[in-house]
Amino acid sequence: MSQVMDHLTDVGPGWHRILLALHYDLLAVDPNYEVDQLKEKFGGLRVYLRYHHLACEKLIMEATRLSHETCEECGEPGETAGPGWIKTLCELHRIQRNADPAKRWENSG
């Protein structure tokens, strides 16, 4: 059985705070919730549960919304944009990424 805490390394460290909050929110709804898949896609957090649960889906939607405004690298306010592979990053990490052409097409998900 896997939960959000087992998937922290599947996304960047900047989102770990979002994942921690989501984990405890999900536990409050269903202590036995199970994650099927957790990843970054199109610059946002995606969490798929093994069993559909409306209250849990709402919590996940909120976490995804937050991820779109949080730098995946450092947790500072960020923006979802390209070039190349779409990522949500702060200004500093966007500049660093653009300085390294190889990283633009890096697929973290």
Ligand SMILES: [Zn+2]
């Ligand atoms: Zn950053």
